[in-house]
Amino acid sequence: MIPGNGSATSNGRRRREVLSGGALIAAGAIAASASGAASAQVPAQPRSAGPIAAGRDTSLAGKSAFVSGAARGIGRAIAVELAANGADVMIFDIAGYVSPASNAKPATPEDLAETKRQIEAHGRRCVAVKGDIRDIAQLRAAANQMQDAFGKIDIVVADAAIQRWKDLLEMEDSDWKDVIDVNLNGTANQIRAFAPHMVARKSGAIIVLSSMQGKHGTSGAASYSASKHGIIGLMKSAAMELGKHGITCNAILPGLVDTALTRYPERWSHVIGETMDNPPKNPSEAETWNNRAPRVPLRVAWLKAEDISPMAVFLASDGGRMASGACFEVTAGDSALDV
Numbered sequence: 001m002i003p004g005n006g007s008a009t010s011n012g013r014r015r016r017e018v019l020s021g022g023a024l025i026a027a028g029a030i031a032a033s034a035s036g037a038a039s040a041q042v043p044a045q046p047r048s049a050g051p052i053a054a055g056r057d058t059s060l061a062g063k064s065a066f067v068s069g070a071a072r073g074i075g076r077a078i079a080v081e082l083a084a085n086g087a088d089v090m091i092f093d094i095a096g097y098v099s100p101a102s103n104a105k106p107a108t109p110e111d112l113a114e115t116k117r118q119i120e121a122h123g124r125r126c127v128a129v130k131g132d133i134r135d136i137a138q139l140r141a142a143a144n145q146m147q148d149a150f151g152k153i154d155i156v157v158a159d160a161a162i163q164r165w166k167d168l169l170e171m172e173d174s175d176w177k178d179v180i181d182v183n184l185n186g187t188a189n190q191i192r193a194f195a196p197h198m199v200a201r202k203s204g205a206i207i208v209l210s211s212m213q214g215k216h217g218t219s220g221a222a223s224y225s226a227s228k229h230g231i232i233g234l235m236k237s238a239a240m241e242l243g244k245h246g247i248t249c250n251a252i253l254p255g256l257v258d259t260a261l262t263r264y265p266e267r268w269s270h271v272i273g274e275t276m277d278n279p280p281k282n283p284s285e286a287e288t289w290n291n292r293a294p295r296v297p298l299r300v301a302w303l304k305a306e307d308i309s310p311m312a313v314f315l316a317s318d319g320g321r322m323a324s325g326a327c328f329e330v331t332a333g334d335s336a337l338d339v
């Protein structure tokens, strides 16, 4: 049971719980269906984001969230931002070597511990789990552990991923298979492991991380691009299947964000190569910024992880209750160029 705090938001949440249990169907509709007649009644209070109320799109008080890939980067920003807005959080990360098909340096157990420290600094509870999203048994165990620790699972953010820069014809098998296995299969594993707990409560918000590279091709990163396209198909299918249980499923599509996934000269060279033949192989950070920023509507070459996390709060909040099956782009304006 979600603890009440007497606010409009928590009252609204309680009402939706009752509704989602089906208890407030119009009396006439119950009578009609009991007599076998076709029900032609509109539910008295259909599922909704609730009445206008300050904070309904930001407050996560009383909610609990799972975030994968939370040792650093966007996953950490989302986990900490959810906590800053009231949620208790389970953070899950491999915090170590993933695959030869990952261009980024591995995250560490210290990174994961730092995320836990930042969450607890907001006065929220945090459970940190070191695990691999490729292993659904580990995710099912984490879901049970979270259920025991927090009593329920309101929010799942499937963020963990790897990226490989390798042309298709130069790929090793692992450059294709491992990226699909981590990014696409791992995201599906998280939905399959956690959603049953949400179905049981007829409520929940699932957020997956795709990318603008999930909307178009990427020369030099086909496995990543394919995985991020696949995540959008997965998200839309999950939204269709789980909506009847009161569960939303949406994707966040960040633009280029400054994290360990992108902060190295080879990646910067690809950024410059978007508009230039034969880009420098080892450009500096300043060279990359100055090349790209003028092309971005908001004039930043890349976003910060904490520019992305507010979107997760909205999608996880009561205010985001009726958004589902959709892609939410946070790109500093790159979206305007992407048709």
Ligand SMILES: NC(=O)c1ccc[n+]([C@@H]2O[C@H](COP(=O)([O-])OP(=O)(O)OC[C@H]3O[C@@H](n4cnc5c(N)ncnc54)[C@H](O)[C@@H]3O)[C@@H](O)[C@H]2O)c1
Residues within 6 Å of the ligand: 068, 069, 070, 071, 072, 073, 074, 075, 092, 093, 094, 095, 096, 098, 104, 106, 107, 131, 132, 133, 134, 158, 159, 160, 161, 162, 182, 186, 209, 210, 211, 212, 253, 254, 255, 256, 257, 258, 259, 260, 261, 262
């Ligand atoms: N940085 C960007 O420019 C950008 C742009 C668009 C989308 N994204 C997406 O945002 C998400 C986060 O990216 P980021 O930039 O913060 O990356 P990051 O490399 O900084 O963080 C990814 C985290 O995922 C973890 N991880 C990787 N494989 C794992 C596995 N098998 N099991 C458990 N944990 C695993 C890593 O240890 C790491 O902590 C990813 O889905 C990424 O594709 C990033």
